[in-house]
Amino acid sequence: MGLRGTRDTPPTQCCFGQGRGTWGISPQEGDGGVSGEGDGSPAPDNRPLSAVSGWAGRGQGSGPWGWAPWGRGVRGWAPSGCCGSCSPLRPFLAFSSSPVSGSPPLLSRLSGSRLPLPRHGTPAPAQAPRCPGQAFQISRLLAAFRACVTPDGEILLGEYLAGWKELIKLIDALGAAFGLLAQETQTKMEILQGHRAGPHAPHYRTLQAMVAFELQRGLVGLRVLPPDWPPSGCRTLLRLHRALKWLELFLGKLSHSGPEEDPSQLCAVAYQAALAPYHSWWVRQAAGLAFLALPSRRELYGLVCAEGEREARAMLLDAVGIIARVYNVTQRVYATRGLLELP
Known part of the structure; x- marks a missing residue:
């Protein structure tokens, strides 16, 4: 099942090199998120998803x-x-988990799907x-x-x-x-x-x-x-x-x-x-x-x-x-x- 936005918002963008995980992958804050079965419900919190x-x-x-x-x-x-239109963030530091007042949900539920990881041999x-x-x-x-x-x-x-x-x-x-x-x-x-x-x-x-x-x-x-x-x-x-x-x-x-x-x-x-x-x-x-x-x-x-x-x-x-x-x-x-x- 692919990545898509909520009912009223476009899908979020992803940026490589911005997270703290093995490949440094985390979704960039955008206007939409990753939906579940199309119900448009927000995630339990507004924190970014950092690959690990x-x-x-x-x-x-x-x-x-x-x-x-x-x-x-x-x-x-x-x-x-x-990559893409991501903005540079401070390297090697954890993202802030504080939601931005008035902003839409950063991520919705994951419905069993995974974000694609670049294969080894191609550095993020x-x-x-x-x-x-x-x-x-x-x-x-x-x-x-x-x-x-x-x-x-x-x-x-x-x-x-x-x-x-x-x-x-x-x-x-x-x-x-x-x-x-x-x-x-x-x-x-x-x-x-x-x-x-x-x-x-x-x-x-x-x-x-x-x-x-x-x-x-x-x-x-x-x-x-x-x-x-x-x-x-x-x-x-x-x-x-x-x-x-x-x-x-x-x-x-x-x-x-x-x-x-x-x-x-x-x-x-x-x-x-x-x-x-x-x-x-x-x-x-x-x-x-x-x-x-x-x-x-x-x-x-x-x-x-x-x-x-x-x-x-x-x-x-x-x-x-x-x-x-x-x-x-x-x-x-x-x-x-x-x-x-x-x-």
Whole structure:
């Protein structure tokens, strides 16, 4: 049974990217609703229906971060925009349940039907940018990583790389000291994009398929990396995976810490836990110098375009939860296959 309005009003409009659910879907407030059997009776209330590390691993090449300069750019993508005529709402915050005085019912009864959900592999469009002139948009980051994990627990590599495309913008926004780090992260992404566009592209749609294919073909050097071998997808994504843990830990510490705690120190602690064990002494020293140039807490909150500290903390916590889910699924895949210590 489809969606239709009440007897006297047109059907409501739906907008993707405005809710807090898995796909961020919630009906936009309109003039009509979803009817039951045509009796036009309103819903019990007027609330909206919300749907519900080491990058520079050993043997990876030259450079201060230990990376090899494969690739010439990034061809990743990130979802953006908002569908239909929906108006941007504050991201990642619950909708108000207070009815608007004099307004018609927002929703009528559901008669056993469901709102259609976009299939996995097509991220829900992100909200309109809150800081239009800023490269990094946390709404695009969350839209990509939300769509990254399927109901079956698979990691979609296209959406994974789309999320990392936004993370690169965040790293780049941390200052010139992090510029090389951002560039070399792009190099890792380009390697994976090359696999996805190559002759074996069907095997690089999901993380699980990529791991199974490369192990079966003997493309992963489990103990040493032969100098004439191209970098495998498993090894390349492992570097991004470790770095994702660093960012997860740092954003989590930033959202829970008090104003007296120095963000540069928080970032250094997260680095020591997630990435330092895989880096050489020289790389660790360079990273320590970069952390000293980290922006202030207020400037970091400004990167998520929050209206005040409370909202900034809430937005960061949302990001941490979504990133942690992607990380945990990836960690299980690598641990099951014995790939967490690839050279």
